[in-house]
Amino acid sequence: METFWRHEPISEEQFINRADTFDILLFRCKSTGAKLQRSFTFNDYDHVGMCLRFDSKDPKRKNEVYILEATGNLGVAIKKWSHLRDAYGEFYERIVLRHIEMERTQNHLKMLAKMLKEACGR
Secondary structure, eight states, X not given: OOOTTOOOXXXXXXXXXXXXTTOEEEEEEOSHHXXXXXXXXXXXXXXXXXEEOOOOSSTXXXXXXXXXXXXXXXXXXXXXXXXXXXXXTTTXXXXXXXXXXXXXXXXXXXXXXXXXXXXXXX
């Protein structure tokens, strides 16, 4: 039986092709504060984000993945994956994708849009 906590490495291309709205990203950061947080929570990860993928007619933006996250300096914000990717290795030690198997209905997306409007910037 395969253990459910096993993490299979995937390429960035596989990540971009697989990540979908509502999927979860778990981050293991290198900062002292992150290490301290993990020691108190007995967890392997210290930060979490949610993937967002928007329908786009622009072919350049079609495969762009965005990440919703809350940070101490920006509050709740949406960032392009391509911008977060640059911090991998420097700030992030490990990033894990948790793909959520679910039907993404128009009602789910409407509720998400409402939440994003209310939360971003706070």
